[in-house]
Amino acid sequence: MPRETRSDEVLMDEVRAGSPTAFEALYDRHHRRVFTFLLRSLGERRKAEDLLQETFLRVFAHREGWRPSAAFRTWLFTIARNLVVDEFRRRSGARVLEGGELAETLADPSATPLERAEAGELSERFQAAMLELPPSHREVVLLCRFGGLSAEEVAEIIGASPGAVRVTLHRALRRLRDLLGEL
Amino acid sequence: MECDGVRDRLLDVGLGGAEDSPAGDVASHLETCADCRAELEALRGTWALLDRWPGAAPPPAAVRTRVLREVRRRALRESVLALRGWAAAAQAALIGIAASLVLSLLVPYPLLVAWCRQALQGSDVDALPYLVAGAAYGIPVALGVWLLRHGTAVRAVEAGVLFLGILAPYVIIQCREFAPTLQVAFVSGLGLGAVLWAFAGLWLARLATVDQVRP
Secondary structure, eight states, X not given: OOOOOSOHHHHHHHHHTTOHHHHHHHHXXXXXXXXXHHHHXXXXXXXXXXXXXXXXXXHHHTGXXXXXXXXXXXXXXXXHHHHHHHHHHXXXXXXXXXXXXXXXXXXXXXXXXXXXXXXXXHHHHHHHHHHHSOHHHHHHHIIIIISOOOHHHHHHHHTOOHHHHHHHHHHHHHHHHHHHOOO | OOHHHHHTTGGGGOSSOTTOOOOHHHHHHHHHOHHHHHHHHHHHHHHHHGGGOOOOOOOOHHHHHHHHHHHHHHHHHHHHHHHHHHHHHHHHHHHHHHHHXXXXXXXXXXXXXXXXXHHHTOOTTOSHHHHHHHHHTTHHHHHHHHHHSSOOHHHHHHHHHXXXXXXXXXXXXXXXXXXXXXXXXXXXXXXHHHHHHHHHHHHHHHHHHHHHHOO
């Protein structure tokens, strides 16, 4: 399959003109990062899949509202981030991965039981460390590290300055370093 | 530059991507301060450490299938609704055409033109009475649009355009004894009147809706 080389903004213009193949190209290009961001934010794979679906359906539903001057990726992650915020409002608090879901997440036919157990323990340590961060710090880490967004993009999403995002990220990484220690 | 002023800006030099190239006063400080360099390396280490977080297998293909299927379904629904919108405008236009034809049988075009010429005190070559008379035959479009009840401005314009498009050939034939410029004036009046009366019908329909909800 030839690699899609058109920019996000060109593809989005085509989506607005009604092209389903352009939408497919956008989905294929971005779904992995959006899903990782959602999964790390929510700690629940099934819910991350639901919100992944909802994110892209909202992209399509609100395509006429997207301004060509705005970067598509920023807009996409703003939608995803807002869905995460709404989800946490519904819940009483952040939820750590539970045993059953973790087993599904780490499903790898070639992994030995020992490897699965070690991966499970490691994942729980990361998740617990992230939960120790203030929500605003956690959000910045997740958007930057797993969303692959720059400080400028994250700043636009959360309504802060790029400098403030870097300061927040710095403090979050220092805290994570203290929490994770020598892994 | 003091370390305190640099620490919160360490990430200005990036977290280790190939595109990151130290620049500016922070980078200059790092060249001379081992503590801050160590702090930056520690941050980069933590950044890289997050790659070891296991469990981010990609979503199943079924999610992609569901999303794309739903998008296609919504796109199809939107195109059907757009067609239905045109159908509503056509319905309003046809009602207007039927009423306009009845009106033209009761008050033939030359007669109404004569009345307008008399009212406006125009001469035989003035285009204004023809324009006004043409616009008067657009009044029935208001009836059609009013009957839409929940129409929009776009539907009103579409109804007006369809009204003119369908009726114009008949009108041109009926007005063949008019001078060409006066024919143009009459048909122009019909078109302009159709759109204006369509908006009048829309306004009346919305007034009626407001009255219904008023306590």
